[in-house]
Amino acid sequence: MLSTHDLHAYYGKSHVLRGVSMNVQPGEIVSLLGRNGVGRSTLCKAVMGLVAPVGEVRFKDQVISGLDPHQIAHRGLGYVPEDRAIFPGLTVAENLELGKKKRGQTGRWGYDEIFERFPRLKERMEFPGEVISGGEQQMLSMARSLMGDPECIIVDEPTEGLAPKIVEEIAHLLTDIAAAGVSVLLVEQKLSIALKISNRVYLMGEGRMVFEGTPQELHDDPEIRKEWLEV
Amino acid sequence: MLETITYSLLNGLLYGMLLFMLSSGLTLIFGMMGVLNFAHASFYMLGAYFAYTLGMYTGFWVALFLAPILVGALGAMTERWGLRHVHQHGHVPELLFTFGLAYVIEELVRLFYGTLPMNYRMPEGLDFTLFTVFGTSYPAFRAFILVVAVVMFVGLYLLLKKTRAGLIIQGSLSRPDIVAALGHNVPQVFMWVFAFGTALAALGGVVGGIHFVTEPGMAFMMGPIVFVVVVLGGLGSIPGALIASMIIGILQTFTLSVDFSIAHVGAWFGYAVPPDHLFATLWYLDSTRIAPVLPFLILVLTLIFRPRGIMGKREA
Numbered sequence: 243m244l245s246t247h248d249l250h251a252y253y254g255k256s257h258v259l260r261g262v263s264m265n266v267q268p269g270e271i272v273s274l275l276g277r278n279g280v281g282r283s284t285l286c287k288a289v290m291g292l293v294a295p296v297g298e299v300r301f302k303d304q305v306i307s308g309l310d311p312h313q314i315a316h317r318g319l320g321y322v323p324e325d326r327a328i329f330p331g332l333t334v335a336e337n338l339e340l341g342k343k344k345r346g347q348t349g350r351w352g353y354d355e356i357f358e359r360f361p362r363l364k365e366r367m368e369f370p371g372e373v374i375s376g377g378e379q380q381m382l383s384m385a386r387s388l389m390g391d392p393e394c395i396i397v398d399e400p401t402e403g404l405a406p407k408i409v410e411e412i413a414h415l416l417t418d419i420a421a422a423g424v425s426v427l428l429v430e431q432k433l434s435i436a437l438k439i440s441n442r443v444y445l446m447g448e449g450r451m452v453f454e455g456t457p458q459e460l461h462d463d464p465e466i467r468k469e470w471l472e473v
Numbered sequence: 474m475l476e477t478i479t480y481s482l483l484n485g486l487l488y489g490m491l492l493f494m495l496s497s498g499l500t501l502i503f504g505m506m507g508v509l510n511f512a513h514a515s516f517y518m519l520g521a522y523f524a525y526t527l528g529m530y531t532g533f534w535v536a537l538f539l540a541p542i543l544v545g546a547l548g549a550m551t552e553r554w555g556l557r558h559v560h561q562h563g564h565v566p567e568l569l570f571t572f573g574l575a576y577v578i579e580e581l582v583r584l585f586y587g588t589l590p591m592n593y594r595m596p597e598g599l600d601f602t603l604f605t606v607f608g609t610s611y612p613a614f615r616a617f618i619l620v621v622a623v624v625m626f627v628g629l630y631l632l633l634k635k636t637r638a639g640l641i642i643q644g645s646l647s648r649p650d651i652v653a654a655l656g657h658n659v660p661q662v663f664m665w666v667f668a669f670g671t672a673l674a675a676l677g678g679v680v681g682g683i684h685f686v687t688e689p690g691m692a693f694m695m696g697p698i699v700f701v702v703v704v705l706g707g708l709g710s711i712p713g714a715l716i717a718s719m720i721i722g723i724l725q726t727f728t729l730s731v732d733f734s735i736a737h738v739g740a741w742f743g744y745a746v747p748p749d750h751l752f753a754t755l756w757y758l759d760s761t762r763i764a765p766v767l768p769f770l771i772l773v774l775t776l777i778f779r780p781r782g783i784m785g786k787r788e789a
């Protein structure tokens with residue numbers, strides 16, 4: 243479904259991605275783990291075309307590296323950024339509306355489906371996006387991306403800074419979204435949620451993959467965890 | 474005194490509205506892509522010259538619509554084939570590009586029209602006195618300028634708040650990257666914003682060229698002040714641009730028309746500084762001489778104390 247092959251990325255002279263290869267299969271939840279600063283967010287941005295990718299990114303058997311972000315989005319990739327990026331000054335409803343790629347787009351995710359899974363948003367529709375809680379903003383950002391009817395979403399650290407109860411809720415939502423047929427590439431730092439909901443995990447260290455396997459395999463390998471994950 | 478106040482208010486309002494016509498487009502351009510478009514006022518000038526030329530064949534009323542459309546098309550081309558390429562290399566080349574463009578446009582105008590002011594006049598239908606206050610008459614054409622500006626403000630506000638294109642623009646004012654990642658063609662939207670913004674500036678020129686004079690220096694007269702308005706109002710904010718335009722417009726007209734200095738205040742308390750005193754220059758400094766500096770003083774102070782401006786969402 244989504245794959246990168248020997249992908250590199252740079253910020254000016256600093257070489258942040260140093261040959262990353264990975265893939266996400268249809269319907270899978272794949273977690274990308276790693277310490278802060280190893281380049282997980284940069285990988286998300288390079289896939290979305292927000293940072294220039296050097297190397298190959300493929301989506302549904304077509305090369306998408308080199309396309310503009312809006313073209314990549316139209317191919318069916320959704321992006322939920324690390325900072326949630328709720329548009330200030332716009333209401334929750336308007337934020338959701340911007341998730342549609344065209345006026346009146348009707349995909350698998352209409353308002354009914356969104357409200358069913360994100361009931362909190364329904365009550366907040368007329369609130370300015372910047373005043374709702376962090377958890378609600380995260381849900382809004384996810385819902386906004388689903389409004390565009392993606393086949394795969396990249397979710398960058400959705401649980402950062404949220405209370406355990408909300409983290410639980412988001413984990414449940416991600417499972418639900420994947421069950422509805424949307425593949426998920428989940429960037430996480432918390433091992434617990436990643437191990438619980440993913441089909442496969444990648445572990446990243448200093449711009450390259452250092453581990454790939456099932457959650458069970460990572461669970462059973464304390465050496466790797468100690469070297470690349472735990473602080 | 475009341476007479477001076479009424480007079481300055483009316484004229485300040487008018488000048489403010491003209492500033493708003495220029496700054497509304499610029500604030501969107503600036504707010505959306507961070508493009509410091511020094512040539513913005515040049516499109517205002519082109520609006521005046523185009524309307525003058527077209528008006529000779531079509532009359533004022535057709536030129537009022539046609540000139541902004543033509544200038545908007547030029548704006549679109551400037552963005553598509555100029556700015557968009559330069560933009561990739563960062564803000565400094567971009568700034569130099571628009572700076573150069575402003576001079577190119579001015580020289581081209583000189584080449585085609587010469588340096589003398591054009592005989593660009595208001596249409597006869599608007600050449601009458603609307604009302605008279607305190608013995609000064611208020612021409613209908615000035616009221617017309619106010620109407621054009623108000624219609625423009627309402628139209629812009631509705632466009633931004635009530636349409637889908639407006640939503641995309643508003644989103645892009647804070648996070649163009651995310652708007653793009655949601656599937657919207659941000660560069661194309663920006664080209665339209667640039668075209669629309671230059672067309673609005675041209676509309677300002679169509680009426681401003683009559684109110685002031687249509688000559689090659691008119692762009693450089695307005696250009697810097699428009700930046701003050703954009704920064705004071707807050708990047709990307711149309712209501713902010715309106716408020717800031719009014720503040721600058723009225724303030725400048727007041728300082729120009731009221732003969733005032735610190736010496737006047739001193740005189741009320743029966744105090745005066747001798748003319749050979751070290752601070753005498755400051756003491757007797759007339760407000761009319763402060764007027765040209767005032768906007769830029771405000772610019773500097775805004776940047777230091779409130780970089781977001783009056784209603785901006787992010788810092789200048």
Ligand SMILES: Nc1ncnc2c1ncn2[C@@H]1O[C@H](COP(=O)(O)OP(=O)(O)O)[C@@H](O)[C@H]1O
Nearest residue numbers: 253256258276277278279280281282283284285
């Ligand atoms: N816009 C940027 N400009 C320069 N360096 C950056 C930028 N964004 C991230 N970096 C650097 O790139 C590296 C990887 O960052 P990031 O991808 O955000 O890591 P992660 O998401 O894994 O925490 C870090 O060293 C970070 O400091």
Ligand SMILES: [Mg+2]
Nearest residue numbers: 282283324399
């Ligand atoms: Mg990150």
